[in-house]
Amino acid sequence: MPLDLLILGAGWTSSFLLPVCRTRRISFAATTRSGIDNTIKFLFDQDSDDSEPFKVLPDAKTVLITFPITALGGSQRLVQLYKNTRTEKDLNPAFIQLGATSIWGEQGSRQHKDPALKVITPAENKWYDRHSLYNPNERSNAEDELLALSPVTPTTVLDLAGLYGEDRTMRRWVGKVAPTKEVLRNKGSIHMIHGLDVARAIVAVHNDFSRAVGQRWLLTDGRVYDWWDLASAWGSGPLDSTDSEDRGPQAVWVRELMRETGVRALPRSSEILGRALDSREFWETFNITPLKGRMED
Structure with a gap:
């Protein structure tokens, strides 16, 4: 019998997904490049038509692709190679690809002098949902x-x-995201989702795939966060310094920026934060609600 779920690329998301599968008695297998921790050793070459690497993969009703595919023809190649190497020939597996919401509203990026950071061209002050026009790139083309x-x-x-x-935790990033007051001045919205709710979303799709066929979904925890609000609350000190006076200069900068720009309270309204993402349709379609509805840490 085929497994319920095959996870191609057991990375960070799997630390949440595997416990959910076990709790709900969803049978699964997972791959990694090295085959560690009882996973299957598997590496997808986007430009290769060699079916041999796929023969070690078990049959599954749903295949989750966690890594990005960027090569022209790569998505179709993966699907066909997997389907062509199945032992159960009548199996017609479904495929879920994980992507990123950055295709909506972010007009492009350039490299920061710190290689770990990108400078994103500010988006329009508007709402985006899954039906909004998006900016295509190699990854979205593969999707x-x-x-x-x-x-x-x-x-x-x-x-x-x-x-x-x-x-x-995003608290670790405040110092890098807002190293100066002027950088912080230009920071607007940020959208997040907890790993547990990603896992629950994947399982919801697997359990009722007919609602998802052919669709691209946008997933957030339902909130638009304000970088000024986060920087003011967290600062850039140690993670355990919430009640300490030594939390870095960000809170002072935010107070000064609020006075300079006429912002009376935080968080700022979505109308002035840049892009705002609306993910309601996914949660309504699959009749679930994020368990982690607010980023606390």
Whole structure:
């Protein structure tokens, strides 16, 4: 019998997804490049038509692709190579691709002098949902290619906002995101989703794939966060220094910026924060609600 779920690329998201699968008795297998921790060793070459690497993969009803595909023809190649190497020939697996919400509203990026950071061209002050026009790139083109395989092969794309949870906390980034007052002045909105809710979303799609076929979804935790609000609350000190006076200069900068720009309270309204993402349709379609509805850490 085929497994319920095959996870291609057991990375950070899997630390949340695997426990959810176990709790809900969803059978699964996962791959990594090295095959560590009881995973299957697998590496996808986007430009290769060699089916041999796919023969070690088990049959599954749903295949989750966690890594980005960027090569022309890469999405179709992965689907066909997997389907052509199945032992159960009548199996018609469904495919979920994880993507990013940055295709909506962000007009482009250039490299910061610090290689770890990007400078994003500010977006318009407007709302975006999954039906809004987006800025195509190699990754979104590959997603379009995957979606075009539906309905013959059921496919869907979950474009995720910034990920947080466990050891991944945005508090660590305040000092890098806002190293000076002038940089902080230009910071607007940020959208996030907790790893647990990503896992719950994946399982919801797997359990009712007919609602997702051929669709690209936009996923956030339902909030538009304000970088001024976060920088003021957290500062750039140690993670355990919330009640300490030594939290860095960001809170003072925010207070000064509020006076200079006429902002009377935080968070600022979505109308002045830049882009605002509306993810309601996914949660309404699958009748679930984010459990982590506010970024606390």
